[in-house]
Amino acid sequence: MDIHFWGAAQTVTGSAHYLTVNGRHLLLDCGLFQGRRSETYAVNRSFCLPPQKIDAVVASHAHIDHIGNLPNLVKHGFEGPIFATRGTVGLSELMLMDSANIQESDARYINKRRKKRGEPEVEPLYTTGDATQAISLLEGRNYNEPFEAIPGVMVSLVEAGHILGSAAVVLDIEEKGKQFRLWFSGDIGRMDMPILKDPVMPFDADYLIMESTYGDRAHPSYENACEELQQVLVRTLGRGGKVIIPAFAVGRTQELVYAIHRMMDAGDIPTVPVFVDSPLAVNVTDVFRKHQDVFDREAREMVREDPSQGALGFDRLTYIRSVEESKELNQRDDPMIIISASGMVEVGRILHHLKNNLHDPRNTLLIVSWMAPHTLGRRLVEGQRQIKIFGEVFENRMDVQSIQGFSAHAGQDLLVEYAARLKGQVKEIFLVHGEERGALPLMDLLKVRGLENVHYPGRNHVFHL
Numbered sequence: 001m002d003i004h005f006w007g008a009a010q011t012v013t014g015s016a017h018y019l020t021v022n023g024r025h026l027l028l029d030c031g032l033f034q035g036r037r038s039e040t041y042a043v044n045r046s047f048c049l050p051p052q053k054i055d056a057v058v059a060s061h062a063h064i065d066h067i068g069n070l071p072n073l074v075k076h077g078f079e080g081p082i083f084a085t086r087g088t089v090g091l092s093e094l095m096l097m098d099s100a101n102i103q104e105s106d107a108r109y110i111n112k113r114r115k116k117r118g119e120p121e122v123e124p125l126y127t128t129g130d131a132t133q134a135i136s137l138l139e140g141r142n143y144n145e146p147f148e149a150i151p152g153v154m155v156s157l158v159e160a161g162h163i164l165g166s167a168a169v170v171l172d173i174e175e176k177g178k179q180f181r182l183w184f185s186g187d188i189g190r191m192d193m194p195i196l197k198d199p200v201m202p203f204d205a206d207y208l209i210m211e212s213t214y215g216d217r218a219h220p221s222y223e224n225a226c227e228e229l230q231q232v233l234v235r236t237l238g239r240g241g242k243v244i245i246p247a248f249a250v251g252r253t254q255e256l257v258y259a260i261h262r263m264m265d266a267g268d269i270p271t272v273p274v275f276v277d278s279p280l281a282v283n284v285t286d287v288f289r290k291h292q293d294v295f296d297r298e299a300r301e302m303v304r305e306d307p308s309q310g311a312l313g314f315d316r317l318t319y320i321r322s323v324e325e326s327k328e329l330n331q332r333d334d335p336m337i338i339i340s341a342s343g344m345v346e347v348g349r350i351l352h353h354l355k356n357n358l359h360d361p362r363n364t365l366l367i368v369s370w371m372a373p374h375t376l377g378r379r380l381v382e383g384q385r386q387i388k389i390f391g392e393v394f395e396n397r398m399d400v401q402s403i404q405g406f407s408a409h410a411g412q413d414l415l416v417e418y419a420a421r422l423k424g425q426v427k428e429i430f431l432v433h434g435e436e437r438g439a440l441p442l443m444d445l446l447k448v449r450g451l452e453n454v455h456y457p458g459r460n461h462v463f464h465l
Helices: 037-045 070-075 086-116 128-136 222-238 252-266 279-290 297-305 323-329 349-357 376-381 412-420 436-448
Strands: 002-007 016-021 024-028 056-058 082-085 138-141 147-150 153-159 167-175 178-184 207-211 242-246 274-277 317-320 336-340 364-367 386-389 392-395 399-402 428-432 462-464
Touching: 002 428, 016 167, 024 147, 056 147, 070 086, 070 128, 082 086, 082 153, 086 128, 086 138, 086 279, 128 138, 207 412, 222 242, 222 252, 222 364, 242 349, 252 274, 252 279, 252 297, 252 317, 252 336, 274 279, 274 323, 279 317, 317 323, 323 349, 336 349, 349 386, 364 376, 376 386, 376 399, 412 436, 428 436
Parallel strands: 024 056, 056 082, 082 138, 178 207, 207 428, 242 336, 242 364, 274 317, 274 336, 364 399
Antiparallel strands: 002 016, 002 462, 016 024, 147 153, 153 167, 167 178, 386 392
């Protein structure tokens, strides 16, 4: 078997790992690379193998850096099945159509400017038609029920605890009379987090492909993060300001709604209007409600006990779909909480809320996610005051606060424990989905724990097992 590392190799985004087994080709994840805009188009258009030669895809979860390039794969000839958990299938249908709409919208915007300069038009990376075709290839599978992805490869999807439907991919492989197990972690969640069950730790694996995003540090506890959130909300709302939170539509938005719901019920924060302003996040929340069987015990109890019968809805919360309702929020001056996409402050309605509220120092921009290099979110976290929105330069006078403890990724301590569960049996460990600052310290710690043959493969590196 060969593993050909392509995406999320010595970087975080664009997850894609190609396996060649028994002369067939299986792709683990097919995500969008996110970074400098000048690079992303070219990187996302390139594939390790011609897409028509790939027999099947297994997707670990529905974040766009893990599934977002599937329509492009289909556009260039892929016709095989795309396997994922049922929760991931439900979310992927929404995420892929949203991503396709963004690709088309961005192309239209760019082409207007290029036309004025007499330059040739660009094509979107993919279209809604490509996304529709990719969605038609999705095949949902239950957790812990093995299925054959390609000849000689039986796959089981086990709980990863990262977002709804997230899974580690366990591959039991038979090739040339040999049998072995490859464990692909996907994105590993954290223990004792709200709504979702804990990640399943690896067992009986000969080879491990593992994320390393936060291999350099442990996270503050979820309890500390909630305390920091409470303090920011009380302080900002108390001075009459708005709290504007850029949040990913999948996972982070629902987690924040859950936390704010509990705080308001307990009287820990002022009772003010709360808005989720993202059509995608609204639709994603509907998918969450349909899959409450994967909620943890605490979330299921909250659903049973809450008068509104919802962990993700309460009387002060409004889910906004229309553009008109979104615009109306920026005409209001009363204290409120606005949760809006995109999580990295690059596209979407969050840009309009930022543009209309950054002049007022009473307001707070609250960052609750990791920000990729070269994104507007990263520049704001780094304290830049002169920022560009829609090509126009603004002076940011908002208070910018950052809370780290809401991360849905495992921190250093859990990553070490995850790999250490395979001590004495794992032959090779491959660290992916991490920058050097995360992966290299983790590699050193794993070696201290007696785990040898730990690799940090770069893009286009091939390992023969």
